[in-house]
Amino acid sequence: xxxxxxxxxxxxxxxxxxxxxxxxxxxxxxxxxxxxxxxxxxxxxxxxxxxxxxxxxxxxxxxxxxxxxxxxxxxxxxxxxxxxxxxxxxxxxxxxxxxxxxxxxxxxxxxxxxxxxxxxxxxxxxxxxxxxxxxxxxxxxxxxxxxxxxxxxxxxxxxxxxxxxxxxxxxxxxxxxxxxxxxxxxxxxxxxxxxxxxxxxxxxxxxxxxxxxxxxxxxxxxxxxxxxxxxxxxxxxxxxxxxxxxxxxxxxxxxxxxxxxxxxxxxxxxxxxxxxxxxxxxxxxxxxxxxxxxxxxxxxxxxxxxxxxxxxxxxxxxxxxxxxxxxxxxx
Amino acid sequence: xxxxxxxxxxxxxxxxxxxxxxxxxxxxxxxxxxxxxxxxxxxxxxxxxxxxxxxxxxxxxxxxxxxxxxxxxxxxxxxxxxxxxxxxxxxxxxxxxxxxxxxxxxxxxxxxxxxxxxxxxxxxxxxxxxxxxxxxxxxxxxxxxxxxxxxxxxxxxxxxxxxxxxxxxxxxxxxxxxxxxxxxxxxxxxxxxxxxxxxxxxxxxxxxxxxxxxxxxxxxxxxxxxxxxxxxxxxxxxxxxxxxxxxx
Amino acid sequence: xxxxxxxxxxxxxxxxxxxxxxxxxxxxxxxxxxxxxxxxxxxxxxxxxxxxxxxxxxxxxxxxxxxxxxxxxxxxxxxxxxxxxxxxxxxxxxxxxxxxxxxxxxxxxxxxxxxxxxxxxxxxxxxxxxxxxxxxxxxxxxxxxxxxxxxxxxxxxxxxxxxxxxxxxxxxxxxxxxxxxxxxxxxxxxxxxxxxxxxxxxxxxxxxxxxxxxxxxxxxxxxxxxxxxxxxxxxxxxxxxxxxxxxxxxxxxxxxxxxxxxxxxxx
Numbered sequence: 001x002x003x004x005x006x007x008x009x010x011x012x013x014x015x016x017x018x019x020x021x022x023x024x025x026x027x028x029x030x031x032x033x034x035x036x037x038x039x040x041x042x043x044x045x046x047x048x049x050x051x052x053x054x055x056x057x058x059x060x061x062x063x064x065x066x067x068x069x070x071x072x073x074x075x076x077x078x079x080x081x082x083x084x085x086x087x088x089x090x091x092x093x094x095x096x097x098x099x100x101x102x103x104x105x106x107x108x109x110x111x112x113x114x115x116x117x118x119x120x121x122x123x124x125x126x127x128x129x130x131x132x133x134x135x136x137x138x139x140x141x142x143x144x145x146x147x148x149x150x151x152x153x154x155x156x157x158x159x160x161x162x163x164x165x166x167x168x169x170x171x172x173x174x175x176x177x178x179x180x181x182x183x184x185x186x187x188x189x190x191x192x193x194x195x196x197x198x199x200x201x202x203x204x205x206x207x208x209x210x211x212x213x214x215x216x217x218x219x220x221x222x223x224x225x226x227x228x229x230x231x232x233x234x235x236x237x238x239x240x241x242x243x244x245x246x247x248x249x250x251x252x253x254x255x256x257x258x259x260x261x262x263x264x265x266x267x268x269x270x271x272x273x274x275x276x277x278x279x280x281x282x283x284x285x286x287x288x289x290x291x292x293x294x295x296x297x298x299x300x301x302x303x304x305x306x307x308x309x310x311x312x313x314x315x316x317x318x319x320x321x322x323x324x325x326x327x328x329x330x331x
Numbered sequence: 332x333x334x335x336x337x338x339x340x341x342x343x344x345x346x347x348x349x350x351x352x353x354x355x356x357x358x359x360x361x362x363x364x365x366x367x368x369x370x371x372x373x374x375x376x377x378x379x380x381x382x383x384x385x386x387x388x389x390x391x392x393x394x395x396x397x398x399x400x401x402x403x404x405x406x407x408x409x410x411x412x413x414x415x416x417x418x419x420x421x422x423x424x425x426x427x428x429x430x431x432x433x434x435x436x437x438x439x440x441x442x443x444x445x446x447x448x449x450x451x452x453x454x455x456x457x458x459x460x461x462x463x464x465x466x467x468x469x470x471x472x473x474x475x476x477x478x479x480x481x482x483x484x485x486x487x488x489x490x491x492x493x494x495x496x497x498x499x500x501x502x503x504x505x506x507x508x509x510x511x512x513x514x515x516x517x518x519x520x521x522x523x524x525x526x527x528x529x530x531x532x533x534x535x536x537x538x539x540x541x542x543x544x545x546x547x548x549x550x551x552x553x554x555x556x557x558x559x560x561x562x563x564x565x566x567x568x569x570x571x572x573x574x575x576x577x578x579x
Numbered sequence: 580x581x582x583x584x585x586x587x588x589x590x591x592x593x594x595x596x597x598x599x600x601x602x603x604x605x606x607x608x609x610x611x612x613x614x615x616x617x618x619x620x621x622x623x624x625x626x627x628x629x630x631x632x633x634x635x636x637x638x639x640x641x642x643x644x645x646x647x648x649x650x651x652x653x654x655x656x657x658x659x660x661x662x663x664x665x666x667x668x669x670x671x672x673x674x675x676x677x678x679x680x681x682x683x684x685x686x687x688x689x690x691x692x693x694x695x696x697x698x699x700x701x702x703x704x705x706x707x708x709x710x711x712x713x714x715x716x717x718x719x720x721x722x723x724x725x726x727x728x729x730x731x732x733x734x735x736x737x738x739x740x741x742x743x744x745x746x747x748x749x750x751x752x753x754x755x756x757x758x759x760x761x762x763x764x765x766x767x768x769x770x771x772x773x774x775x776x777x778x779x780x781x782x783x784x785x786x787x788x789x790x791x792x793x794x795x796x797x798x799x800x801x802x803x804x805x806x807x808x809x810x811x812x813x814x815x816x817x818x819x820x821x822x823x824x825x826x827x828x829x830x831x832x833x834x835x836x837x838x839x840x841x842x843x844x845x846x
Contacts, residue, residue: 002660002661002664003661003664004661004664004665004702004705004706005619005622005623005701005702005705005706006623006665006698006699006701006702006705007664007665007668008623009623009624010620010623010624013620013623024731024734025731028731028733028734031733032733037793037797037801037803038789038790038793040733040736040737040740040793040803041424041740041789041790041792041793041796042786042789042790042793043737043740043741044424044736044737044739044740044741044743044744044789044792045740045744045748045785045786045788045789045792046782046785046786046789047737047740047741047744048740048741048742048743048744048745048747048748048785049744049748049781049782049785051741051745051748051749052583052745052748052749052751052752053748053752053778053781053782055580055582055583055586055749055752056580056583056752056756056768056769056777056778057580057767057768057769058768058769058771058774059766059767059768059769059770059771060771061770061771066767066768069778074782078782078786086733086734086737087737087741089734090734090737090738090741091741093738094718094738094741094742094745096709097709097712097713097718097721098589098590098593098713098718099586099589099657099660100657100658100659100660100661100706100709100710101660101661102660102661103619103661103705103706103709104615104616104619104705104709104712105616105619105620105623105705163668167627168627168668168694168697168698169668169669169671169672169694169698170671170672170674170675170676170691170694171668171671171672171675172675175671179667194774197771197774197775197778197779198774198775198778198779198782200775201775201776201778201779201780201782202779202782202783205779205783206783209783209786301630301631301681301683302841302845303837303838303839303841303842303845304630304631304632304634304835304837304838304841305631305837305841306840306841306844306845307836307837307838307839307840307841307842307843307844308631308634308635308837308840308841310840310841310844311635311638311836311837311840312637312638312641315638315641315642316641316645319642319645319646320645322646323645323646323648383798384798385794385798406800409797409798409799409800410800413798413799414795414798416791416794416795418788418791420744420747420788421788421791421792421794421795422791422792422795424740424743424744424792424795424796425739425743425805426718426719426739426742426743427719430719430807430808433806434799434801434805434806435799435800437806438799438800438801438802438806439800443808464598466594467743468743468746468747482799486799486800
């Protein structure tokens with residue numbers, strides 16, 4: 001689910017960075033308030049562990065394929081949602097820089113899609129209320145699977161929204177969703193089961209190690225009913241957005257025709273349509289070089305190619321020339 | 332000579348029913364090298380951890396470098412007392428050798444220049460000058476052990492205490508020899524807990540034998556390690572060096 | 580699980596690159612990080628049909644890779660993780676957007692093809708630019724830069740600790756899975772009955788290690804801050820480097836340089 005830089009425009013990337021930064025700032029505050037200095041080395045070591053453990057193949061019985069651990073869920077269950085979120089952020093940054101898994105500009109999106117949903121939604125909204133009263137093996141399994149499925153669905157949906165809002169793909173919303181959601185449903189199920197197995201092992205070996213907020217502090221804040229209400233509201237919101245998009249957005253071909261042909265007629269109108277357009281309008285930070293569809297397009301392209309080849313060749317020659325010159329001076 | 336460590340009637344238990352250490356009293360003088368031996372589970376590591384302040388709920392009195400071992404003195408004491416863990420990887424948590432060795436001094440307010448000087452000196456004493464910029468995970472087991480010791484030396488200079496828990500474990504013969512040489516050259520007071528009786532013989536002039544929570548022997552290393560009966564009574568065996576008397 | 584071995588080798592190879600004593604390696608990391616981010620923002624801000632303009636942005640990674648002796652082949656290999664998703668998304672464009680744009684030599688180039696091309700180019704440029712950054716800047720230096728850019732201390736500390744213990748954990752995971760494979764020949768992964776114990780044991784050992792790390796940190800006076808340092812070229816040279824690149828990149832974003840040069844030779 002790691003997004004590449006090319007899938008987002010700066011405005012979307014910037015928005016998600018802002019959201020992730022806010023979540024990070026909140027998490028840092030909460031971790032500082034918890035005042036457990038022991039947590040910092042735990043975050044580091046567990047982060048490295050999750051990083052490595054996510055590369056282990058766990059064979060799914062009955063199929064020929066394998067699945068992996070859900071890092072966000074595991075970290076939340078061991079360290080709590082806030083420390084878990086910060087650790088996941090660290091993991092994602094290192095994955096991005098060292099392994100090119102996800103882009104640097106898209107990091108804000110990736111942190112939101114994976115760390116935020118995994119730790120805040122999975123941890124605060126799902127794990128915490130269920131574990132507060134009583135931690136049992138059955139609950140651990142159920143919560144682990146449910147949290148993984150839900151958070152992966154939300155993450156996949158966000159990837160779709162972010163990509164479409166950036167306008168870089170012609171894939172219709174329905175096709176995109178139709179591909180992303182079912183795949184991540186299967187992945188979420190598998191990851192949930194694998195993570196549950198690991199958490200059960202820890203629960204049996206050292207139950208005190210699993211994170212569970214003490215009931216006294218947060219009494220009444222998160223009740224089961226309240227959680228259900230929040231989840232239902234989220235589902236309704238998501239459903240509403242889906243239907244809005246489905247009705248307002250024409251299919252990809254017409255959409256691009258509108259943009260390129262420049263007709264004043266809009267095939268459909270609606271809040272989502274204008275929103276998407278305004279997002280696209282603001283994504284051009286600097287004025288775009290106008291691209292007109294006519295014979296001059298061919299001329300532009302040819303000059304661009306010729307000029308490009310010349311400039312690139314010049315630069316390469318200059319680079320090698322400088323290297324040769326430097327070697328000559330030293331050697 | 333004033334003692335740098337004074338322990339009076341030390342008692343410690345993990346669980347209410349059983350005392351792991353039950354009445355230990357001893358003193359260590361500056362520069363002295365003391366081995367701590369005993370069977371598995373007898374409390375060697377526990378003993379060292381208590382001295383390092385990692386297990387604060389002990390009974391009795393412990394004074395280190397004239398400070399009573401209690402929470403409010405930890406800062407002062409840890410400036411002079413270092414602990415070398417059995418697992419070096421847990422101890423070396425910076426990325427390169429010089430960063431890790433500088434960690435202690437910088438935390439204790441050394442300026443950059445002072446820290447750099449301490450680091451250089453510490454690396455020199457442990458023969459690690461060439462490895463200053465090396466990444467920790469690329470070091471061999473022996474080099475990691477020396478890096479851990481250098482990290483302690485950088486902070487305390489010569490007049491402190493170094494506690495070592497199983498220092499020779501997983502070291503190949505060459506590294507082991509190197510470590511022995513380095514330890515012999517250290518001017519700090521040293522307490523070494525180890526199963527490796529030959530190592531103890533090579534590094535400590537005085538040895539303590541723990542058994543049943545008490546000090547069963549406290550004296551000359553050679554005399555202890557020759558005493559087959561005493562060793563076997565307390566769950567140990569003669570070290571290899573003493574099984575073939577002709578070799579000594 | 581060859582992934583683990585490959586990951587370890589990747590880290591080693593990157594560190595070897597970043598620890599060289601080249602000019603680019605000694606530029607202040609903050610300058611390099613800022614230029615990289617600026618580059619990414621400019622590249623991603625190109626419209627989806629602006630191929631020739633976008634093309635001009637290839638110079639930054641190209642110049643740095645050649646001057647800095649960074650292997651282009653290695654950079655291409657780093658496309659692997661994002662290739663599938665980008666390809667699937669991009670390859671759909673010519674199918675859904677068939678508006679003709681120009682005819683050249685009997686081939687009709689459609690808008691969908693252009694947007695696919697820009698998507699692929701943007702992906703490549705972004706991956707190369709990030710590779711250039713990490714190949715000339717160690718992780719510690721990046722953390723130093725992040726700290727200078729006011730990233731909170733706790734996050735930087737966690738980042739450094741994760742990186743410090745990463746290779747150790749990768750090796751441990753590698754050992755555990757190798758030991759498993761030796762006793763379960765023919766299996767490609769960890770089977771269900773071992774899911775819990777295998778990863779769970781490793782997890783518990785990691786928590787124990789974390790406890791020891793905490794103890795050794797307190798033994799050495801840790802107060803929440805890691806002191807990072809670095810030796811770089813004089814600051815004003817790094818500032819000059821940063822400013823020059825930012826301006827050049829901005830020019831290439833605003834002005835169709837390639838096209839202008841081309842027009843000189845084509846009437």
